Amino acid sequence: MTRSIGLRPFTMLMALVVATPAFAHPETEAFVQSAFLKTPEIVDCTLEDGTETQCHEITVGYLPEGLKIGPFCPATLDDAGGIWEWTGENAGLYRVDGDFLRMLDGLGYRFFDDDGNVYSVDNATERPTVDHACINVSVDESVEITMLLPVDPVMADTPTQLGTVGKVGVALDGVPIFSDAPSIQMTGHMPALDTCGGHVDPGGWYHWHATSTDMATVFATEDVDADCAMDQNPGAQFGYAFDGFALYGSREPDGSEPVGLDQCNGHVAPAADGAAVYHYHARETFPNLPPCLVGVQAQDNFTTTATAGIGAQRAGQDGRNEPPRPQGGGPGGMPPGFEEAAASLGVTPQALLDALGGPGQRPDLAAAATQLGVTEEALRGVLPPPPNQ
Ligand SMILES: [Zn+2]
Numbered sequence: 001m002t003r004s005i006g007l008r009p010f011t012m013l014m015a016l017v018v019a020t021p022a023f024a025h026p027e028t029e030a031f032v033q034s035a036f037l038k039t040p041e042i043v044d045c046t047l048e049d050g051t052e053t054q055c056h057e058i059t060v061g062y063l064p065e066g067l068k069i070g071p072f073c074p075a076t077l078d079d080a081g082g083i084w085e086w087t088g089e090n091a092g093l094y095r096v097d098g099d100f101l102r103m104l105d106g107l108g109y110r111f112f113d114d115d116g117n118v119y120s121v122d123n124a125t126e127r128p129t130v131d132h133a134c135i136n137v138s139v140d141e142s143v144e145i146t147m148l149l150p151v152d153p154v155m156a157d158t159p160t161q162l163g164t165v166g167k168v169g170v171a172l173d174g175v176p177i178f179s180d181a182p183s184i185q186m187t188g189h190m191p192a193l194d195t196c197g198g199h200v201d202p203g204g205w206y207h208w209h210a211t212s213t214d215m216a217t218v219f220a221t222e223d224v225d226a227d228c229a230m231d232q233n234p235g236a237q238f239g240y241a242f243d244g245f246a247l248y249g250s251r252e253p254d255g256s257e258p259v260g261l262d263q264c265n266g267h268v269a270p271a272a273d274g275a276a277v278y279h280y281h282a283r284e285t286f287p288n289l290p291p292c293l294v295g296v297q298a299q300d301n302f303t304t305t306a307t308a309g310i311g312a313q314r315a316g317q318d319g320r321n322e323p324p325r326p327q328g329g330g331p332g333g334m335p336p337g338f339e340e341a342a343a344s345l346g347v348t349p350q351a352l353l354d355a356l357g358g359p360g361q362r363p364d365l366a367a368a369a370t371q372l373g374v375t376e377e378a379l380r381g382v383l384p385p386p387p388n389q
């Protein structure tokens with residue numbers, strides 16, 4: 001077989017053009033417009049690699065209108081709640097029901113009392129009084145979330161692994177997407193997901209830990225008896241990753257199987273409008289999100305008006321004078337908010353305190369993040385506000 005040398009430069013040029021991420025732009029028109037609390041704007045922003053550029057700034061509420069959430073925790077062993085990915089012995093995705101909770105009991109994690117009532121705690125307002133509780137956080141309807149998406153995505157030198165509670169992106173319904181919730185082994189407790197793969201953050205806002213429009217594929221693959229009430233379409237775009245690249249279900253828009261996926265489960269291929277651009281695909285197993293992001297996120301791309309949880313602002317900022325949500329004092333004199341911060345990172349409150357150094361010490365966040373095995377940004381994002389600020 002012979003090759004035309006003359007065609008090579010053209011072929012290479014085409015390959016370059018096709019692979020140029022600048023061809024892929026997030027489109028705010030692709031979102032459910034009612035998700036926005038205000039009209040999206042294009043603002044100046046700085047990417048994590050220092051690139052000065054422009055970003056779409058979008059602001060959403062605690063929950064999109066009309067989205068039904070839950071159930072999370074079953075009331076008793078006779079009820080079925082949401083789902084949970086158990087990472088110990090017999091690892092897998094489970095429906096949170098009597099069979100699952102009895103299995104955990106057999107492994108040393110007892111989530112129910114002698115009458116079969118499941119220990120359930122709203123950790124926005126109360127502290128668990130048992131070693132193992134199902135976490136069921138109440139919503140805070142006042143919360144606003146502001147997110148940034150680069151207008152022109154930039155490829156990173158190396159992909160960023162997402163790990164526990166990494167920022168993944170935002171769904172087209174305006175709901176933020178995060179990677180793995182902290183495991184039971186990390187915190188002792190189970191922040192159960194509903195059957196669409198979402199739950200409420202300690203800050204009172206709902207978020208996805210899964211590609212919720214492709215849960216049926218996951219339940220079939222993992223043999224879990226559950227249904228997500230949302231429309232299921234493996235070929236539909238679910239949202240945008242925070243690097244600005246689109247996130248699809250496990251299939252291409254035409255229903256075919258994606259080919260040539262990279263380690264982040266993405267590739268350059270024709271997407272919805274036929275143009276070949278970089279995009280991610282959901283996986284067929286749980287968690288069905290990309291394991292890493294190939295592009296660069298914007299700095300400070302996730303902030304909330306909540307007084308707790310990921311992306312929380314300092315209380316009183318922006319002229320807000322609302323009282324914080326009631327908070328119980330943590331055990332062992334932990335500063336308020338530390339438990340949530342630790343739980344968000346998947347570490348114990350003591351480990352977080354140890355990593356940050358003693359009181360009065362100015363913490364070295366980079367070193368603390370390395371010690372905890374999380375990104376510095378994740379650490380910054382969850383730290384409670386210092387007192388009197
Ligand atoms: Zn979560």
Ligand SMILES: [Zn+2]
Nearest residue numbers: 252258269279
């Ligand atoms: Zn594809």
